Amino acid sequence: MRKPARPRVVAAVAGTAVISLALAACSSEEDDGTVVIEYGWWGSAESDEATFAAIEAFEAANPGITVEGEATPWDGYWDKLATMSAGGDAPDVIHMSERYIREYGERDALADIRGLDGIDLDSLDEAVVSLGESDGALYAVPAGVNTFTVAVNADLFAEAGVEVPDDRTWTWEDYYEASAATSSGEVTGVNYRAGVENLRPWLHQHGETMYNEEGTGVGFSREVLVSYLENILTQRQNGGPTADQVSEEMGLPLEATLFGTGSQSMTWFYSSELGPFAAAAGEDVRLMRVPSQTGEPTDSGMYLRGSSFYSVSAYADEEEQEAAAQFIDFMINDADALAEIGMLRGVPPNTELVEEISGDLDEVDQQVLEFVTELRPDLAVDSPPPSPPGSGNVQGIFDREVLEMLYDRTTPDEAADRIIEAIDNELA
Incomplete structure (x- = not known):
């Protein structure tokens, strides 16, 4: 070197x-x-x-x-x-x-x-x-180029006696069920990693975008954001990590995370991160497409970035x-x-x-x-343009407000209002 x-x-x-x-x-x-x-x-x-x-x-x-x-x-x-x-x-x-x-x-x-x-x-x-x-x-x-994906620890699925779902056709219900079925006292289900990259496919599945065309504010409705935040709570109820576990993982190197230590069955990361995550976990780690609302492979809302x-x-x-x-x-x-x-x-x-x-x-x-x-032919969403000035702080906004919600200090409705206000202020 x-x-x-x-x-x-x-x-x-x-x-x-x-x-x-x-x-x-x-x-x-x-x-x-x-x-x-x-x-x-x-x-x-x-x-x-x-x-x-x-x-x-x-x-x-x-x-x-x-x-x-x-x-x-x-x-x-x-x-x-x-x-x-x-x-x-x-x-x-x-x-x-x-x-x-x-x-x-x-x-x-x-x-x-x-x-x-x-x-x-x-x-x-x-x-x-x-x-x-x-x-x-x-x-x-x-x-x-890469894309934001779900990844599974196939060895933990096998230990739990759960078949890895078909990611071309799985829905959010399949995703929740897989998380719950693979969680136990020592293993958590999915790591929801709430933030910009997780949110974007959800928005695309509902016909909305992260930012407006002018780059001066959010491009999504309050209703769809609330549904996304409720989806996070559903993941928590189906084997996802606790608020304390989410808080403790913030800022940790990947080898120290639950997934990196082989203690979590599913997570989200960029496809280019497969090598480091697989090496850290020491397990059979596989990339999966984002679940859709319909079970159709073209409806995942994924895109290349x-x-x-x-x-x-x-x-x-x-x-x-x-x-x-x-x-x-x-x-x-x-x-x-x-x-x-x-x-x-x-x-x-x-x-x-x-x-x-x-x-x-x-x-x-x-x-x-x-x-x-293999993903490219099924991509039905154009890659978003570069994010507007001020967007560098958006991930931090999500981290803060979602953690407050996971601690049950705010509701999805309250968190949505705070997120939208904070992003609009950053981009104004």
Whole structure:
């Protein structure tokens, strides 16, 4: 693994020592003419190691460019990036989340990718490329695509004598029954992980959206939100975790969660997270589609999303932007990069490249690829555009208000009013 070029800063988070590589200042050109660019990202230890390996492969193929890689845990990444962007010295290559594309793009902190030479987008599906667009500019290129899924611990199902349902036809009633049937004194049923990604399929199943077209407020009705919150309570009544268990899990690394320790039969996560969750649980973990209201595979409300994105800093000079574009092109179009990253950042956007190497993928990556590939024909919902500025705090709103409801301190009706008011205030 390539060693970082900057000193490490050790921070304590929730009592655990976490290594954070501090985002450094602006790039430079070395005396021998080598261009030095910086790439900042968030991620797990596994993705950090894979990313450093991909950087080494890029530098071997591009001896005139040095990439200084710097990783930061998610919780600290955005505060650090906001501070550096305000000072005009953000990393040249920025790992970007869908939640913040518009916010940074509309502040002129990101370069328009289509205005840069060096990134070949021809092998990428235009619908996938458009996930990084806002106001006619391409501010980000997807590092991969994934979808938010239900996952089951098939070994716990077998121990309980319960058959894993057919996820193409299962309904919410089937989902509740499976959760209840697999729960016991030592095992909880489903982890509802209430929030934006869980809510969106429910909204789509009711013909509604997360945000309005203007991005100035919610795009859903109070009635449908109440039905979603009541659905969470139904999950709790059918083997789901208690309020204390939900509270205790907030902020825990996946290997310390109930599902990660093999003590929960079902959970929700992004398809690209299968590898880390399966490794943590040490069990047979399978991806499942979201239950529908009708039992029809086209009615799940699921959609493809950019798992994460690559952006180029608008503050980098022309030479640095050119080198940054070369690096991004390598990360999305080169087999050597894909060999290191695998499906950790979702299914790579270059479909031709994925087909070439699909036979060399390990069992977990094969499952991710097959799941997303088989899901595509049944997707009846367009992928939402980048979220509006201010949406970065929406998940926190859900976490707070749903936990209050799980402790029975508020009702679904009261929680819905508070959620809608808080989101509208954030986006106003």
